[in-house]
Amino acid sequence: MNANHTKYSEYELLMKRLADLKYAGAVLQWDQETYLPAKGNEHRGQQLATLSEMAHELFTSEKTGDLLNILLHQQNHLHAAQRRNLELTLEDYDRNKKLPSAFVRAQTEAVHESFHAWIKARKENDFTHFSAPLQKVIELKRQEASLQGFEQHPYDALMNEYDRGLTVAFTDQLFASLRHSLSPILEHVRSKPQIENHFLHQHFNKDKQWAFGMELLNRLHFDFEAGRQDVSEHPFTTNFSAKDVRITTRIDENDFGNMTWSCIHECGHGLYEQGLPNEQYGLPLGEYCSLSIHESQSRLWENCIGRSLDFWKGNWDLVMKYFSEELDQVSVEQFYKGINRVTPSLIRTEADELTYHFHVMIRYEIEKNLIEGNLQAKDIPAVWNELYENYLGIKVPDDKNGCLQDVHWSHGSFGYFATYSIGSLYAAQFWKTMGNDHPALRHDIQRGSTHLAHQWLQKHIYPYGRYYNSASLCKKATGEILNPDYFIAYAKQKFSDIYA
C-alpha cells in the first residue's frame, strides 16, 4: 500500500462518515413523514439540525481541505474514478466553505420559521401570513448567491445547487422555445371535444389500491429487498444507501390516478437510487447526477412508459385483477385516453404532461424576479394569478389553489423548479434513444415487461453517479446534449393521436 493509497483510504473513510451522518438525518426525515407521532415533532427539528450541523462542521474543517489538496496534487497514482471523486468533493468543499456557519444557522432558522408560516398560511388560505418570513428567506438566498458567486445572473448560483452548470441564459431560451412549440399543440387540443375520464373518479378501495400499487412496483423491478414503500402526505423518495431506498405514496379513494402515477413516478426515482454504484457509498460517484436527471427518471417511468397505451395493454390484467368491478366497462384504449386528458388546471402536481411545463415556467419566472430583487414576496399572489391567466387561461380562486400550493419556497428551495421541466425533456430524449437502441422495446412493454427499458437505464444512466454532469451524461447516452425537440415531437404525436 503506497502513501497515496493510504491517503485515499483516509478520504474514503471521512466521506463514509459524512454519509453516515447525512443518511441518519434522512432516516429521521423519512420517519418524520411516515411514522412520527404528533408530539414527537417537538424534538425532531433539533435532532435534524444537530446532524446537519455536525456534518457541515466535519466536512468544512481545514483537515478536509488539506487532505483533498494533498491528494489532488499527488494524483498521478490515482485511477480516473478516484480523481473524479476528489475533484467533485473539492468542488463541494469549496461551495460549502463559502457559507459561514453563522449564515447556515441563520438560514436554518429562517426556513424553520417560514415553513411554519406556510403551514399556517395554507390553513387559513391567506398568503399574508407567509409573506414576511418568506421575504427573509429570499434575502438569505440572495446573500447565498453572492457568497457562492456567479458570472451572469445571481439565480445561476442557486440553480447550480440542483443541476451543476444550469443557467438563466440557457433556461430562458429553452423555456421560450418550449412555450413557442407547446402553444399550438395546446390550441389543437382545445379545439377538439374533451375526453371522457369520469371512470377514474369512482370509488376505489384503499387497500386494493395499495395492493395494486405494490404489484405494479414489483413488475417495474423495484427491489423490495433494497427498499420499501410507505404512506405519507406528500409522496417522496429518499435513500440511506443504494441498498435502502424508500418511496412513499398517498391514496385518494375517489381518484384512481393519485396513487397510481405517484407510485410509478417515485418508482422511477427509486430505481435510479437502487441502481447507483453501491461500492461508491458516500462518494460522489455513488450519488445521483443532478436533480434534472433524477426527475428525468421519474418522468420517464411516469409518463413515457406509465401513461402509454402499450404499458396499460401489458398491465391490464392487473387493473382487472383489482378493479374489474369499477373498470370492466372501460376499454384499455378509453382508459389510455382518459389518463391523458389535457386540461389547464390549478395544481401543478395534478397537471397533465402538456400544461405541466407552464406551471413550472410560472414558478421559474417568479423566482428569477425574486432573486433579482425585482419582485417582493408580498407581491407574489398578484403576479402568480396574472401568470396563470396569461399562460394557462385560468383564474386562480384563492392562495391555497395558487401560490401557496408548493412547499419549496418555504423550504428555501430556490432554483429547483426548472429541473422538473428539464427532467421531462431529458426523459423524452432518453425514451426516444432507448427505443432506437431496442427495437423490441414497445413490444416488450406491451407484453407487460419493462425489462429492456430498465436495462437501458442500468447501462446508460445509473452506473455513472456524478461522474458526468447532466449535459455530458445526456450526450454520452443519446449522442447529443439536451434537445427539447424530442419532447415536442413526442407530445405532438401523442396528443394529436389522442385528440384526433
Add this chain to the structure above:
Amino acid sequence: MNANHTKYSEYELLMKRLADLKYAGAVLQWDQETYLPAKGNEHRGQQLATLSEMAHELFTSEKTGDLLNILLHQQNHLHAAQRRNLELTLEDYDRNKKLPSAFVRAQTEAVHESFHAWIKARKENDFTHFSAPLQKVIELKRQEASLQGFEQHPYDALMNEYDRGLTVAFTDQLFASLRHSLSPILEHVRSKPQIENHFLHQHFNKDKQWAFGMELLNRLHFDFEAGRQDVSEHPFTTNFSAKDVRITTRIDENDFGNMTWSCIHECGHGLYEQGLPNEQYGLPLGEYCSLSIHESQSRLWENCIGRSLDFWKGNWDLVMKYFSEELDQVSVEQFYKGINRVTPSLIRTEADELTYHFHVMIRYEIEKNLIEGNLQAKDIPAVWNELYENYLGIKVPDDKNGCLQDVHWSHGSFGYFATYSIGSLYAAQFWKTMGNDHPALRHDIQRGSTHLAHQWLQKHIYPYGRYYNSASLCKKATGEILNPDYFIAYAKQKFSDIYA
C-alpha cells in the same frame, strides 16, 4: 444572566446535542428492527457505529470535562436540580473517559463478530460456533471491569452500568433469600393438580390480536400522540424523547399470551419513558433511574396488574369483543388461573412469575463466574444444563432451548440479567405501597381503569429521572429500601390461592 447561568446553558446545549446524536442512533436501531429492508442492513451497522463514535468523541473531549469542573466548582449559584445534573454527568464523563477510544472500537468489533456468530450458532443449534467470539467479548468485559475499577468484585463494575451501586455482595444475598423463600411455594404448586390452560393455545387471528392490543394500550394510558406500536421479532421499547416513545410487539396466532403480555410489559416501559420530564431532554434528570427501576415498571404492569383477576374482570369486555368465539366458554376466573399457570420451562421470556427468577439466577451465576475467570465460554453449555436441572428440575434438550436463547451475551451485555429479577421485586414493593396509598386501587382496576396506578407512578417514580438512584427512589416512594418480602408475600398469596 450571570456567568454561571451562561455556562450552564452551554452545558445544556452540549447535552442536547449529545442526546440528538444518541436518539438519532435510536431511530436507526428502531428502524432496523421494524422496517429495514433486508439488504439495507449492509450499511446500517456502520451508520450506527459512526453516530456512537461521534457521540463518544464529543462527550469525552477535554472541553466537556473542563466545562463540568468549572460549573461544579462554582456551584453556589445553581439550583439543586442543576447541580444534580452536573454531578451525574461528571460521573458518566469519568466512566467514559476510563475507556480509551481504541478499547471502545475493539469492543464494538468484537460484539459485531459475536452477534453474527450467535445468529449462526442459533441457526445451526450449536453453541460451538459462538464459543470463541464470546470468549473474546468476555475478555474485553473483564478488561472493562479493570478499567472502570471496583472495590470488591469485578462483576460489580459491570452491574454498575445498569444499576448504579448494585453489587455481587448484595445480589448474592438477595438471590439466596429469594431461592430460599420461593422453593416452598414452588413445591406447594407442584403438589397440586396442574391448571388447565389449553384455551390460550387456540388459533387467534393476527389482525384481531393487533386490534385487541392497541385497545389495551389505549386503556392503559399509553399516549399514541407521543408514541406508537409496531411489530418486530423481539418486543422492545425505545424512545427519541419523552414525546416519542416506540414500543413493539410480536404476534403468535397459536398463543393468546405472546402478544398480550408483551404488549402490557412494553407499555409499562413506555409509560415510564413518556412520564419522564420532557423539559430535561438530554440531561440526566430526563433519563430513567436504572434498568432495575425500568424493569419494575414493565413487570408491575405485566404481572401485578396485567395478570391479576381484577384487571381481567375490568377488561373482560375487550376479550369478548375480539375473542368471544374462542373464549366465551371460559370464565374470567378460569382465564385468570390459566394465565398464571406455573411450570418449570426452558425459555426465560415465556416463564411464569415464580420460575422466572430461577432463569435469571442461572444467568447471574454463570456471568459472575465468567467475569471472575473461573469459567470459560466453551464450558457454558454444560454448566447451563446442570443449573437448569438443579434449579428447575428440567433437562435442556439442545443449545437453542438452552444457553443460546438470549441475545444479551452476544451484545456484550454482562451485568444486565439481575435487573430483571430485581425489577420484579421492586414492582411488588411499589404495588403494595400504591395499594396502601390508594384503598380504591383494586376497585378502580376491577372497573377497567388503571388511572390510580398510573397516577401513583406519575407522582412517585416518573418525575425524578436519575435524581435518585434505585435504592433512594424506592425508599422515598415506599419508605424502605428494596425488600424481597413484598414479592414473597405477593407470590405466596397469589399462588396458594390459585393452586388451592
